Structure formats: structure tokens, C-alpha cells
Amino acid sequence: MVLETVIVSAVSMGGIAAALAIFLIFADSKLKVVTDPRIDAVTDLLPGTNCGGCGVPGCNAFAEALIKGKATPSDCVACDDDCVTDVAAFLGVEAGTKTRILAVVLCKGGNAEAVQNATYRGEMSCTGADTGGGGKGCVYGCLGLGECVSSCDFGAMAMDDNGLPVVFYDKCVGCGACAEACPRDLIELHPEDKKLFVYCKNKDKGPKAKKVCKVACIACTLCVKDCEVEGGITMVNNLAEINFDIDALGADAIKRCPTKCILFDVEKDVTKERFESAHRGRAV
Amino acid sequence: MTELVMIFISASLINNFVLTYFLGICPFIGVSNKTENALNMGFATTFVMTLTAAVTWPIYHYILVKFNVPYLEYVSFIIVIASLVQFVEMYVKKSSPSLYKALGIFLPLITTNCAILGLALFMVLRDYGFLESIVFGFATGVGFTLALVMMSGIREELEFADVPKVFQGASITFLVAGLMALAFMGFAGLIRG
Known part of the structure; x- marks a missing residue:
């Protein structure tokens, strides 16, 4: 009886499987797709x-x-x-020329510079903190919870002592995952040869911006006047804006900036090795 | 005839597999971001469901019951479903490579779509005849497609809605799915008994 059951099961299952297999082999030969x-x-x-x-x-x-x-x-x-x-x-094709695109974090208001209005104790992610406002006085600045760092697949970011993300330019490939992750759109992608950036996104008027952060753009328009190319920098919504279509803007514009929020050619030499040796033994 | 219409309405609306039995949630959430893809996925699944019903019924009644081995239904149904999905996959790959890419992993995943195995098992459990089984399989597919297309329509609208950041993505989709299931409970009074 037991043996009979085994045989019946095996034969019936085998029969069904064989019939389906023949059907599939036939279908495969009819529907074959040639891929490169x-x-x-x-x-x-x-x-x-x-x-x-x-x-x-x-x-x-x-x-x-x-x-x-x-x-x-x-x-x-x-x-x-x-x-x-x-x-x-x-x-057998041309390799083409490559312009490196790098991520730039456009906020310098870390724990030392920005005013903390409250202690944030909610969901420990930038998106969560942004929904509730976070603890920082500046509602445009970096929340410091490192969502960009965790979004990076290339190990090219870390949080520094000051609570700001750092991009390692030896590792960054410019994929834009961090720019996507930042709820406050503080990270932008720019070609390697661009060097002049306004490291602030605060759109409030001067006094208000200055109250919440030491390195905020206060819209004094000194950089607009100092810029060597007419129209290289404009003031939009109380925030200096660099015209990236103009090549090679020099360092002139940064000279008289009272809050040092516009900077020329900084950070691009930060590498993972150098960052780690500077932060060794400290919690990051 | 009335019986067949009843089965059709019951399986597609009242006892909608996705929204009442919560079977086949994986593609329901996974492939419902674009109406076109949702519709095509619905067609593929409906095709597999109808064929599954048509193939498993004779296998169950003429092979498994006859040889007194009905406990092999799970194994035999699964190989039937797997082969049918394989066939649909080949066909889609041949006829529409872009659809094949859009459906991605969800096409082979029809194999493990519990709605299809559920359909075959329900068919046996409820003792349907051959024609009834085919209508049941087809109606289930229609219900699945309906749920998928409605969901994708809502999700396309959601793209333009001001959803709070924490609710974006999967969370709002699950909320919508829950509300849709509630709404489908309203069909419960459509047929008496």
C-alpha cells in the first residue's frame, strides 16, 4: 500500500512535470530572444x-x-x-573626456556657529527633524543628523566634530544620492573646476539671519560689488547667488564678506585618510 | 448561468483577492506606481490565473482524485503555476522588452504570488466545476487588475499631492490601500447569501 502510494505519487507528479517541461521547451524554441x-x-x-x-x-x-x-x-x-x-x-570606442562632478555641502553653521533654540529629541533622521523643525535656530541650515552620510554608497561622507557633513573628495563620484537625501537641499553637485561657493541657504533678511548663525549670508551685497565679472554674483531672496555659467570666478568676491560665508577653493583637498587621522580617537 | 455571473461578481468585487483576502499584496504595492504597468501586470496575472484554473482543474479531478493522492495538490499546483509564469515571461520578453523591463522582478514573482495558489486552492475547496473554475480564475484576475489599476491611478495623483515627508512613499501607499479595502467592504451587500 505504502509502496503503491509512493509509485503513484512519483508517476503522477513526474508525468505532470514532464508534460509541462515539454510544453516549455517547445515554447522556448518558438519565443527565443537573442540578446547581445x-x-x-x-x-x-x-x-x-x-x-x-x-x-x-x-x-x-x-x-x-x-x-x-x-x-x-x-x-x-x-x-x-x-x-x-x-x-x-x-x-573599441573612444573613452571620452570626463569632468568630475562633486558634491558640495552648502552650510557652514555647525554646532559652534549656529544658535541652538531647542534640543531635538524626535526621530533621529534629517527628514524627521525637518518635519518638526529640528532644534537649530536657522530653519534653512544643516540638521546635522547625517542622512546624507548614510545615503552615500561610496563611503565618501562623514560627520565632523562640529556636526556638519564632510565630503571626501577622493571618494566622491558625484552620484547625487546625498543631494537627494538632504531634506533642506543643502548639497549640490558641481563640476570639479567650480571653486567659488556661497556656503549658506538662509533666505531671511540680514539681522534675522545673523541672529541664528555666525556664518550666515546677511545679504550685504559686498560680494556682488567685488566680483570681477559683472553679473557673476547676484542677490536673490536675501541670498548671494553665484552664476555658475560664468567660468573661473576668482577669489576677489570673498575678500570683504563680513561673515565669511562665501569661500573660494576650500575643502577640495579633504580625503578620507586625512579626515580619519584628524579625528582618530574621537566619536564621530 | 446565474451561478457563473454570481461567481464572477463575487470573485472580482465582493471577495476581491487583494482587498478582502489580502492576497497578492506584493505586486499590488510593487507595480502600482504607473497605470500602464499596472494594467499590463494585471493582464499578465489574469492570463496566468485563468490558465491556472483551466489546467489545475483537470489535473486535480482526473489525476489527483482518480489516483487517490489529493494531498499532492500543493506540489502539482505550484509546478503548474511556475511553468505558466515561465511561459508568460518568455512571451512578454519576446513581444515587449520594455514591458519586460518595467515589470522587472515582479513578473517571475507571479510564481510566488499567493493569490494564484490561493485561487487554485479555493477552487478545490469550493468544489467548482470546470467552467465555474475558469470563470472564477478569470474573475479573480479581473478583480486583481481592478485593484491594481485603481491603486496606480491614486498613486499617480499622489505624485502631485502635498504629502508630508514622513508619509511619502510606502507609508501613504499602505494608508491608501487600507482605505480602499474599507471601501470595497461596501460591496458586501451586493449579493445575498
Whole structure:
């Protein structure tokens, strides 16, 4: 009886499975899709981070765009030079030129500079703190809870002693995950050669802005007057705004800034190694 | 005939698999961000459901019951569903690569969609005849598509709504799903008994 059950089960299941298998084999031969084998090969050469920094969703789609000639290998932001050369050599195409895009954190109001109105004890994420207002007096500034740091897939960010995020420019690939994560839009992506930035997003009038932060833009318009190119800096909503279309703005504009919120060529030499050795032994 | 209409209305609206039995929630949340994809996913699932009903009924009644091994229903139903999904996947890949990409992992996941196994098991449990089973399978698919398309319509509108940041994404979607399920409870009085 038991043996009979086993045989019946095995035969019936095997029969069903065999019938379905034959059906599938037949369907497969009719519906076969030929894919370009190079797509998988190129995908293997790419970093496989699927960060989306190149503008297409995922490394597989980028590989397809490469093969179709819609992209050049250097469009990949996560590739180093070796990897770009490998891909270019594999496909026999030009590597293209690469402008490095880097993330810039546009707030300098850390714990030492910004006024703390209250202690924030809610959900420990920037998004949560932003919904409730956070504890800082400045409602435009960095909340200091590091959502950008945790969004970074490349280990290119950390929080410093002052409660502000730091970007390691040796690691940053400019994928924009941190810019997306910041609820206050303090992180922007800019090409490597841009050096002049206004490190403040406070749109309040001078006195009010100065009350909540030592390094706030108080809209005094001195930088607008000092800028070597006419229209290089404008004052929009009580905030100095740099015209990034004009190349190579120099350091003239920063000379008379009373709060030092506009800075030229800082931080771009911060590397992970240097940051870690400076912070060794301290809780970050 | 009335019986078939009853089964159709019951399975698609009153006992909607997604909103009343909470089966198949994974694609319901996963593929409902665009109406077009939702509709196509609904079609694919409806196709698999109808075929599943049509194939599992004879297997159950002419093989499993006849050889007195009805406890093999789970195993046999699952291999039937898996093969059908494989077939649908091949077909979609051939006919529409963009749809194949849009559906992504959710297409092979129809295999493990509990709504489909649920459908096959309900069919046996309720002792439906062959024609009834097919209508039941098709109606379930229609109900699934209906829920998916309605959800995607709401989610497309939500893109423009001022949702508080903490509610954005999955949270608001689950809230909407809960409210939709409540609304579907209103169909309960449609058929007596």
C-alpha cells in the first residue's frame, strides 16, 4: 500500500512535470530572444553600484547605452580611469573626456556657529527633524543628523566634530544620492573646476539671519560689488547667488564678506585618510 | 448561468483577492506606481490565473482524485503555476522588452504570488466545476487588475499631492490601500447569501 502510494505519487507528479517541461521547451524554441552577449560582459566590467549617476537606471542599462553608442565610457561616474580604459578597449570606442562632478555641502553653521533654540529629541533622521523643525535656530541650515552620510554608497561622507557633513573628495563620484537625501537641499553637485561657493541657504533678511548663525549670508551685497565679472554674483531672496555659467570666478568676491560665508577653493583637498587621522580617537 | 455571473461578481468585487483576502499584496504595492504597468501586470496575472484554473482543474479531478493522492495538490499546483509564469515571461520578453523591463522582478514573482495558489486552492475547496473554475480564475484576475489599476491611478495623483515627508512613499501607499479595502467592504451587500 505504502509502496503503491509512493509509485503513484512519483508517476503522477513526474508525468505532470514532464508534460509541462515539454510544453516549455517547445515554447522556448518558438519565443527565443537573442540578446547581445556584450551587454553582460560590459556590465561585468562596470562597477556594478547601480548608482544612477550616469543618468540611466543601473549599470546594465548603461552597458546597453554604451553598446548602442548613446554614451561614452567616461559617463560612468563610479568608474576609475582603469575601468574606463578597459570598457573603451573592450568595445573599441573612444573613452571620452570626463569632468568630475562633486558634491558640495552648502552650510557652514555647525554646532559652534549656529544658535541652538531647542534640543531635538524626535526621530533621529534629517527628514524627521525637518518635519518638526529640528532644534537649530536657522530653519534653512544643516540638521546635522547625517542622512546624507548614510545615503552615500561610496563611503565618501562623514560627520565632523562640529556636526556638519564632510565630503571626501577622493571618494566622491558625484552620484547625487546625498543631494537627494538632504531634506533642506543643502548639497549640490558641481563640476570639479567650480571653486567659488556661497556656503549658506538662509533666505531671511540680514539681522534675522545673523541672529541664528555666525556664518550666515546677511545679504550685504559686498560680494556682488567685488566680483570681477559683472553679473557673476547676484542677490536673490536675501541670498548671494553665484552664476555658475560664468567660468573661473576668482577669489576677489570673498575678500570683504563680513561673515565669511562665501569661500573660494576650500575643502577640495579633504580625503578620507586625512579626515580619519584628524579625528582618530574621537566619536564621530 | 446565474451561478457563473454570481461567481464572477463575487470573485472580482465582493471577495476581491487583494482587498478582502489580502492576497497578492506584493505586486499590488510593487507595480502600482504607473497605470500602464499596472494594467499590463494585471493582464499578465489574469492570463496566468485563468490558465491556472483551466489546467489545475483537470489535473486535480482526473489525476489527483482518480489516483487517490489529493494531498499532492500543493506540489502539482505550484509546478503548474511556475511553468505558466515561465511561459508568460518568455512571451512578454519576446513581444515587449520594455514591458519586460518595467515589470522587472515582479513578473517571475507571479510564481510566488499567493493569490494564484490561493485561487487554485479555493477552487478545490469550493468544489467548482470546470467552467465555474475558469470563470472564477478569470474573475479573480479581473478583480486583481481592478485593484491594481485603481491603486496606480491614486498613486499617480499622489505624485502631485502635498504629502508630508514622513508619509511619502510606502507609508501613504499602505494608508491608501487600507482605505480602499474599507471601501470595497461596501460591496458586501451586493449579493445575498
